[in-house]
Amino acid sequence: MTVTYRQPGVVLTDHRFTVPLDHDDPTGETIELFAREVVARDRVGRDLPWLLYLQGGPGFGANRFIGKQAWLGRALQDHRVLLLDQRGTGHSTPANRQTLPLRGGPAEQAEYLARFRADAIVRDCEAIRPQVTGGAPWTVLGQSFGGFCTVAYLSTAPEGLDAALITGGLPSLDAHADDVYRAAYPRVERKVAAHYARYPQDVERARRIADHLLTHDVVLPSGYRLTVEAFQTLGVLLGSGDGSHRLHYLLEDAFVRTPSGPALSDAFQEQVQGLLSYAGHPLYALIHESIYAQDDRPTAWSAERVRSEFPRFDAAKTLAGDEPLLFTGETVHPWMFDTDPALRPLRETAELLAARTGWTPLYDPARLAANEVPVAAAVYHDDLYVDTAHSLTTARAIRGLRTWVTDEFEHDGVRAGGPRVLDRLFALVRDDV
Incomplete structure (x- = not known):
């Protein structure tokens, strides 16, 4: 019909x-x-x-x-x-x-x-x-x-x-997924540097939010657990024409004063929840790395493994010094299946896909x-x-x-x-x- x-x-x-x-x-x-x-x-x-x-x-x-x-x-x-x-x-x-x-x-x-x-x-x-x-x-x-x-x-x-x-x-x-992400992380770093050059005030704002997330357990209204690694993935915005501006306006309204001290504002949490949740597109998280798979090698959480080759993306190490916090880009990580309630029931399924071999050529x-x-x-x-x-x-x-x-x-x-x-x-x- x-x-x-x-x-x-x-x-x-x-x-x-x-x-x-x-x-x-x-x-x-x-x-x-x-x-x-x-x-x-x-x-x-x-x-x-x-x-x-x-x-x-x-x-x-x-x-x-x-x-x-x-x-x-x-x-x-x-x-x-x-x-x-x-x-x-x-x-x-x-x-x-x-x-x-x-x-x-x-x-x-x-x-x-x-x-x-x-x-x-x-x-x-x-x-x-x-x-x-x-x-x-x-x-x-x-x-x-x-x-x-x-x-x-x-x-x-x-x-x-x-x-x-x-x-x-x-x-x-x-290219294997590893090759894709080895090329991606330096590219992301360039985009983040360009963002901070445009909005230098965001260097301190991003560090402050990351520090708060490292020292507080923040659960968004949907049940999404906002970790510092999850916060860093907001760098995905930097791939669109207006993304740097959107990220800037998001960061500037992050904190409010409360009787218990500074806290992440409801408005900030609501916006972040909409940006990070996979509830509307869970397939993206489940099969994203498989779009690069064409042989007997598993993807094996490629973005997560390759990230370890770029220690400048480690938020805890960054905050121990005075470097700007680096955001990340279009990557899927195993911890997302713990932080996101829309993905938690699918963790084992995601693990099996990450371990899968014998992918056909595309x-x-x-x-x-x-x-x-x-x-x-x-x-x-x-x-x-x-x-x-x-x-x-x-x-x-x-x-x-x-x-x-x-x-x-x-x-x-x-x-x-x-x-x-x-x-x-x-x-x-x-x-x-």
């Missing part, structure tokens, strides 16, 4: 699709996918090509736009757009602490979640494409992890693609080297989330891929400057520049 309705300037149609949980077993268990079709109101009756949007993540549903926000308005000038909630996300069959026990115990849950990577997402896309386009290839726009999925698409089913647009999402084709270098699909990628000069050097190495490995390397935007360029970003990428795939 489809439902059609309107928003300012657009007409929306909700779609549901049934796909195999395991595409190698098409007669076995199935799951449901949700996708939202969007067309400009003045183009409803036209025969338009399709653009499929693959959201970043993993573990996030597609953007819930109102009207023609961000990049959507530019895309709707030429296309019908399908906003897909990738398997396990958004309005698709959910995978979280409430639903995963239906699978059985941790072993069964881990086996289930191993089928939620880019390769399965691509096969989902190919399963629904004939129902959406009548069999015609479509253009794919992949943001961040959606770009990883797009490279997997080019590797396994390029016949389904008319063109591919990638924003901040060219993955390394062969990319086909030979097929990418022979690529014939027009591809354009926006590569951000010092992207917090995706290493620029890794992205450019991959760009050279995909035949015909054209890059736009820019320092005008951070990782969220397609949100912050969507029309300009899409204009540039469309021009590149159409050979107009």
